[in-house]
Amino acid sequence: MPTKMVELIGLITDQLERDAEADLQTLIAPLSAAELARIIEALPGEARIPLWRQITVSLTGEVLLALHGDIRRALIGETDEAELIVSLSAMQMDELADLNEDLPISVVNAMVQAMDSQRRQRYRQVSQYPDDSAGGLMDVDATAVRADVTLKAVLRFLRRIRRREGELPEHLDSLMVVDRNNRYLGTLPLSQLVSHDADTSVAEVMVEGVQAITPLTPAAEVARRFEDEDLLSAPVVDERGYLLGRITVDDVIDVLRDEANREILGRAGLEQHPDLFAPLISSSYRRALWLGINLVTAFIAAWVIGLFEASIEKVVALAVLMPVVASMGGVAGSQTLTLVTRGLALDQVGRNNIWRLVRHELAIASLNGLLWALVVALIAIFWFGDGSLAAVFGIALLIVTLTGALVGSLLPALLKQLGIDPALAGGVVLTTATDAVGFFVFLGLATLWLL
Known part of the structure; x- marks a missing residue:
């Protein structure tokens, strides 16, 4: 948010705390509906209603249109129905239809009844579409x-x-x-x-x-x-x-x-x-599922590490280097995942080119994997003085980089086929795959070669 807006929010907050309505009106009078909406969203819950009541009726409809979700519904609930009808009556049909679900039925009915037959027909026409x-x-x-x-x-x-x-x-x-x-x-x-x-x-x-x-x-x-x-x-x-x-x-x-x-x-x-200042219980509830999913993926990675507990106890350096392997695979996969997800959104990726794109991403991952495998192997030799450990480290990093590219290429299309938004779920699945494969390959190779 621009510095000017941040400063304005601070001034408005001060005027609200002092109940200085005249000074508050001077501050908000030049603002557009979109700017007022952003300021409302940036204020804590107890400050929103006093500011809302200072906004002129001619602007309240446009401000509601710029707000979303619970904030919009809360302000509608605090507004007199007669004022709502006056403010919304001048709005375009598509804008009014966007607010339809959040408005009281009595307000919607009153507005429809007040429309002439042509305007009423147009309103019902636009309301039928998503x-x-x-x-x-x-x-x-x-x-x-x-x-x-x-x-x-x-x-x-x-x-x-x-x-x-x-x-x-x-x-x-x-x-x-x-x-x-x-x-x-x-x-x-x-x-x-x-x-x-x-x-x-x-x-x-x-x-x-x-x-x-x-x-x-x-x-x-x-x-x-x-x-x-x-x-x-x-x-x-x-x-x-x-x-x-x-x-x-x-x-x-x-x-x-x-x-x-x-x-x-x-x-x-x-x-x-x-909502920046949504109620604690509802905010916690909304985030709990996501945190739970991440917890499950973390336990999967932990389970893979647990399979090689004895190896880690004997070669402490493995514990030091494990995060590097997982991190490199995750970053490589995220780059590919972001690219392919964007391509799907723009209809640039489909059955006719998905496998060519997979080969292209694997080729890039191979070059980068070889480069950084050599770099980390040299670092491991310098750090631990163990050529075998360095070889295991480099090979594991190459494999996990390729894994990240492969999963990042195919996962978005698979999730889309299943009706799941790749932008929402792709990162969690990718992280699980790269962590699990990275730990398994690194610790597995170390167990076979070093012990």
């Missing part, structure tokens, strides 16, 4: 024009929207072009609209290259399309080609951020949107 799909991301209030009208008519249409709404739709880089039956035909970039003669028809200057997205397309795939094609917006159509809405780049940025958070936090067994 949040992590194109339908869940799309804005159903897509600005569409017919192909048989002139650019002059389109400009008049936009001016009417501006007068009625006070502003044009967010991130409006192009208009969707449809036929008389609302079937998607193409897009009309604003650059085309303002650079051609006003009497030109939309059909003459519209762009047909932007392929529409179906509503059940996964959000991750939508994000890749935006990245690959440098899109700022894209249409969403049903199976018959009828325009349903549009997705804009700000929605895609949220998807990319959530994917990054999920991958980073998943490696530690944490949920995607953790």
Whole structure:
């Protein structure tokens, strides 16, 4: 978090402790909804409600949208239903649908009843799609024009929207072009609209290259399309080609951020949107399973070591060098695991190239394994003055490096086939494999050659 934000959190905390509402309002007035949400998440539980009550009603809906999980639900529970309805009434349909599950049923019903028939139909339309799909991301209030009208008519249409709404739709880089039956035909970039003669028809200057997205397309795939094609917006159509809405780049940025958070936090067994100050019992419960799994894997490694207890007692140097073997295998495997997991997420790894990738990673591991096996063998000779021990140490390190590369290459695809997120479970399984194999090979070779 930027230093400026950290300092601001400190100032807000001071004002909350002093009950200085006027000074607090001065601090938070220039802040955006996203900034307010980050500050709320950084505050301990007892300070969140007082700050929340100082946020203007016009912003509370956007702040709730930027919050997640238990924090959002807690603040909704502390908000008057009438204020919720006022704050949420101006939100876009896709944003409102994102909050739907956390809102009281009475609030949802009141808002639906207050909508006109067209807006109510659009709300129900976007609510039927999962949040992590194109339908869940799309804005159903897509600005569409017919192909048989002139650019002059389109400009008049936009001016009417501006007068009625006070502003044009967010991130409006192009208009969707449809036929008389609302079937998607193409897009009309604003650059085309303002650079051609006003009497030109939309059909003459519209762009047909932007392929529409179906509503059940996964959000991750939508994000890749935006990245690959440098899109700022894209249409969403049903199976018959009828325009349903549009997705804009700000929605895609949220998807990319959530994917990054999920991958980073998943490696530690944490949920995607953790609460820094969640209640102790619930936080402990959520982490207990992950700690338990790690404990099991640690006992597996300990059991392997126990098989060679007599060898370790006779050659104390084995105990000194064991962590080096396990660590090198784990790091080598993690590098491959991260690379392959990312490739799977981007649809770059599949049946047609997985074995070629495995051979490639094994070749890299062989070169690195030989290099560092030689280095550690020389270190072992210098340290312990034992050539046989050095040979065992080097061979074990080479084998465990190859093991890490092999497991790191194949494990993500296997976990994905089993319906398990590789980013979440891959690290634990990899560590177990490299530790167990490393200890077994190192201690096994030492038992055969040195005793």
